[in-house]
Amino acid sequence: MRAIRYAEFGGPEVLQVAAGLPVPEPGPGQVRVRVAASVLHPVDLMIRAGRFPAPLPTGLPYIPGWDVAGTVDAVGPSVTDLAVDDEVIGFTPWLQTTNGAHAEFVVLDATWLTAAPTGIPATQAATLPTNGLTAVQALDLLALPAGSSLLVTGGAGQVGGFLLALARNAGLHATAVAGAGDRKFVESLGATFVPRSEEPQGSFDAVVDLAVIGSSLLDVVRDGGGFVAASPPLRPEPVRGIRTHALGVQPNGSRLSDLVKLVESGDIPLRVAGVYPFTEAAAAHIRLAEGGVRGGVVIVP
Structure with a gap:
């Protein structure tokens, strides 16, 4: 071999x-x-x-x-x-x-x-497999109902792209922080684009911080909302009732099968x-x- x-x-x-x-x-x-x-x-x-x-x-x-x-x-x-x-x-x-x-x-x-x-x-x-399951497991941690607002930093990366596609499929209102050249891709997935040069404005039900901006993003999460850090050492301490989590992807053939169906239907690029x-x-x-x-x-x- x-x-x-x-x-x-x-x-x-x-x-x-x-x-x-x-x-x-x-x-x-x-x-x-x-x-x-x-x-x-x-x-x-x-x-x-x-x-x-x-x-x-x-x-x-x-x-x-x-x-x-x-x-x-x-x-x-x-x-x-x-x-x-x-x-x-x-x-x-x-x-x-x-x-x-x-x-x-x-x-x-x-x-x-x-x-x-x-x-x-x-x-x-x-x-x-790895990046798609990371994205779906991030949303599992947040357990957001349809209509919720989600901010994703690093929204044009591999995990970020899957997250935006899954958020659209789940009926979430996603906003993505990404590079200036990524606007077309972000908007093609139904998300609102925010360039990296600007700070996101407003209040969100949850944040997934793939770009490792850090705990300062807790300021844009509503009381009682959710926050997912890119890895366990980066998980911030909870404040204002915000539930904080960290990514740690695990293999799961059953959930991966669900993602395959979304790929075949054209919902995930x-x-x-x-x-x-x-x-x-x-x-x-x-x-x-x-x-x-x-x-x-x-x-x-």
Whole structure:
């Protein structure tokens, strides 16, 4: 098996294409997926650079990668809902497993997967699992009724775009803070656009702070409203009855299936910023680190 791997922390130059690795075997409740596409995330860059602030469950070397779009290659005992040759998408919770998807094969729990969207290329479908589930789980935390107002910072990023699409589908009135060049995209999802150079005005039922503006945004949340921070260390202390939460995405094949239906109906757009083969993994890391990416940075074997 071939995979992107690194045996030391550092810059993109530490990435290697390793060959001759053992093909992983699925255990009970697991399936092996032949990977067609995966996606690079900012956390992958942080871990590779040795800057992740918490211990990881295993040591180097690491195969990075969370999302997967591909085909079931083998099934373990007690798996009944998936079969060999099924086209699937899902993600591995890498921080818990260090079981990376930037490989020709990856083993995942069957419950983490769902059928891939029909008629959608794997390079697009792979952009959905981690970021789409992050967005839907943010809205689950807030539990906003239809008609509520929602402010999303970083509204044109990968998670932000999914959030705006899901907010529209849920009947929420979304406002998005984004770059000046993102107005058309934000408004195409039915949201009100606020440029990053301006502070949002008014009072909102909830805020999802993907751009890490911080606790100052509590000032625009109504009493008793909701606030979702981008990660647990950034979760502010509650004030004025505001419920504060933090993102911490978990795989969920059932909820991912709901997102697939919205993709197939055209309610959720999938965006790809670039596609890189294993041999250009370093270039993919450099591109993502440059910032301003609008769409998934996709890795293919």
